[in-house]
Amino acid sequence: MLLFRSEETVNQWCAAHNIPRRPLVDLEQLWQLAVHWYANRLTVESRRPTSDEMVSIFNSLGLTGPFWDPKSDEWR
């Protein structure tokens, strides 16, 4: 997961590396993902979200579809 100044440099990077263009996430969405994943990481009860919890988190941030579904085989 790389950082880019703009969509334009993402497209240039994808073309240069022959990698398909995939979803973009803005910094507010990225921060919310970081909080969901890591805010309790240094505590006794910390754990990684389950697949269903991940889908719920992604959906709450507008990240929908099979790309964001950890159980999806569509991208195999």
Place this chain on the structure above:
Amino acid sequence: MPKDDLDTKVKLAMYEMTAETGRVPNSSEISRRIDIEENEVLTVFGRLHAKRILLPEPGDPRRIRMAPPFSGVPTAFPVEANGKQYYANCVWDAYGIAAALHCDAISRASDGHTGEPLTLEVKAGAPVLKPYVAHFAVPAGHWWDDLIFT
């Protein structure tokens, strides 16, 4: 000690030592910290890997390559926080270090294509928003197929 308790003890030691020093500890250092045999720590590393809590260094199970959001090796995502320097595994984890430590942080990263310096900052529990974007090249179902690439 029950397996779950031991796993928690090793996990907490790993994260506490990383937070304190900026460096992800190895099995020997964790063994000394919590006073258990190194072989037991290595067994726990295997279970924590299965739970996707850590990624051992390929070819050297005594070392930890990733204790997300922290990286065991220098990366393109250095993070300054609490007067220490950490390394994040990716742009998501750069914010993740600030979220995990609950403090202000700054990451002097760069554009993945041009190399232009781009700074990510967290102040008072919120990101300093800029019009940058993160590109997720790998779908969620495959992040752990090759986590280093992801």
